[in-house]
Amino acid sequence: MVSKQEEVVQLILDTSAKLFEKYGYNNVRISDITRDIGMTTGFFYYHFRSKEQILQMIYENYISGAADAVREIYHIPNLTAQEKLNLLIKRHCKGIRDNHSHVSVFFREYRNLSEEAIKLIQEKNSEYLKYVVKIIEQGVDEGLFKADVNPKMVSLAIIGMCNWIYQWFKDDGEKSIDEVGEIFYRLVTSGLLK
Amino acid sequence: MVSKQEEVVQLILDTSAKLFEKYGYNNVRISDITRDIGMTTGFFYYHFRSKEQILQMIYENYISGAADAVREIYHIPNLTAQEKLNLLIKRHCKGIRDNHSHVSVFFREYRNLSEEAIKLIQEKNSEYLKYVVKIIEQGVDEGLFKADVNPKMVSLAIIGMCNWIYQWFKDDGEKSIDEVGEIFYRLVTSGLLK
């Protein structure tokens, strides 16, 4: 059950994210957003405290979803690290595709948040990283992954590789998002060499 | 031999890049830049046409250097694709470390460029990608890399992984930039699995 209120907020967030992605946060006016939706400025300020709050909510929404997902995956019982990694990469890629404009804004506009908001984001980011590291470590412990693997560096590599999708992935491109995930998973597990 | 003029321009670019990185392009005033350097507004506008021109030059400088590097590496004779890949990844990582603030700006602020400038950047980006793809293809042709490798996706994975460094690498961190490059290289070539 979604209230009228929540619908309006979501509509504002989605529209804003699309505009922020296209033109940049600072180049989008409140009036651009309200015009696109067909509401008035006053109505906007009835639902949001400020322009920055849009940004904050875009960040919170995205990072919470992502952090929840990795935590869940990590805690699935009876799964090898390899299987978890597979799930993780595909989930991560899909998450970026599904929230494309939110993600783009997420990566580019955090300088426009207040310091507290930035600190909060960074904590969530660290948490995300922490769980990826844990999965890699599990693989090493299980003896599946090479013993000399550096879990943190590898995690950062994987996260980077996946995040970067937001820069180039297109729904009408050569590969579907799942295929991309599969290719990334294979690269990371087996490498390029024969 | 570097002229006085060029020195001033470089100083402005470096100072601007640092400020843009820290606060975001739109949150930095021309007066912030000139105050930091100790010059007057007029002096700045004697050397630059506009604030946007700073951004343009930051972009051109970085992308040109990167595109030159990958082209060179590709054309080194008597090198296997594996060796070229090694060079490329390390060069790329180092490039990001050495131009950290420029790169951060590069990835985050291009919405503030004019359409023509954006188009130019995209072309250079494509060129960069093209050469990475060629190196991967060489590896496949040489029989070194797996035959079923998708060169473009793999290239995008590698580029993403390396680019992402700008988000987390710190000179006083656990690993040096060369070590990071080595870890990435091994991951990409051999994978995580035993």
Add this chain to the structure above:
Amino acid sequence: MVSKQEEVVQLILDTSAKLFEKYGYNNVRISDITRDIGMTTGFFYYHFRSKEQILQMIYENYISGAADAVREIYHIPNLTAQEKLNLLIKRHCKGIRDNHSHVSVFFREYRNLSEEAIKLIQEKNSEYLKYVVKIIEQGVDEGLFKADVNPKMVSLAIIGMCNWIYQWFKDDGEKSIDEVGEIFYRLVTSGLLK
């Protein structure tokens, strides 16, 4: 019925015209205008797109009024050219007196308009001239005016003579504006010679 909006716009136009007349368009600041009226800068820009728009509207207002008037006079039925000329000269003189500051700006500041705006003005000017010429031609055709009269040159002479009023006419001067019109009319029709 005049809306609040239209009143504000008119007030801005009149105040601006007076200031432009006195100090020149380029020597008048937006803040001079708003201070004189007692409004804020923001309020001004809520009603006008730019400073140049003031100029454009001053031009459009004046020239439209003038062009309408001459067209009307030309089309009045059952009037000799001589009678029309009388009306025209007096109407023209009065128009300049009544819109003194607008007219002064009109004659002096068009270099500050955009090229398109200038072109538009010139077309309206040509239209004005066209109708004066037609009246003179009517007089020649009617056999009232000398057959060897050059309608265009004479029209330009009359228009110049009348326009020039903006340079010297004062309401507290020796002659009223109607008397000036009468003197001009007699000069043009009968000449100086006995």
Add this chain to the structure above:
Amino acid sequence: MVSKQEEVVQLILDTSAKLFEKYGYNNVRISDITRDIGMTTGFFYYHFRSKEQILQMIYENYISGAADAVREIYHIPNLTAQEKLNLLIKRHCKGIRDNHSHVSVFFREYRNLSEEAIKLIQEKNSEYLKYVVKIIEQGVDEGLFKADVNPKMVSLAIIGMCNWIYQWFKDDGEKSIDEVGEIFYRLVTSGLLK
């Protein structure tokens, strides 16, 4: 004999007048003038005290020439007022044609002069008017012109008619400047009516 100095000054005045006419005094930069001539800013300021001084000199040059001319014409012995008027109109028209850009600037830009400069110009203008009035009065006294003629109003009419030429006269137009003068002279003396 013209010194190098005077040549430079004249060149600057002519070039400036042309640019001022085309773009308006305030829209022309000192650098525009110096670039057109091929001199440096420093060199300009070696010859001129300020930008305003250009304007002042343009004004002085033109108005002095015109005032001298009308005074001379008035004082030619053994000439009827009618003959003087003929000379005057033609001289005035030619003066405007020959100094077109100077005259345009003269009529449009005096708001950019200092108050003292403006006062000086107005005095010279009054002097010019005074002599035209005297010629008309002479005609009335001689019994050539109608007794009820208002010399001042008629003078202002003639001056306006002639001055206005700067707005429309073109060297490649239908009539030469002398023909225009002749037409104006006839209109003023004999009128339009048969």
Add this chain to the structure above:
DNA sequence: CATGAATGAGGCTTCATTCAT
């Protein structure tokens, strides 16, 4: 004489936010 790099005050404009209705 001649240069041209350097100055810095000040103008036009934008836009997030408010609040009376």
Add this chain to the structure above:
DNA sequence: GATGAATGAAGCCTCATTCAT
């Protein structure tokens, strides 16, 4: 609850003029 007219602080940029060389 909803509106949208009004605000006003602040930023980018210009350009006449100077002066060390």
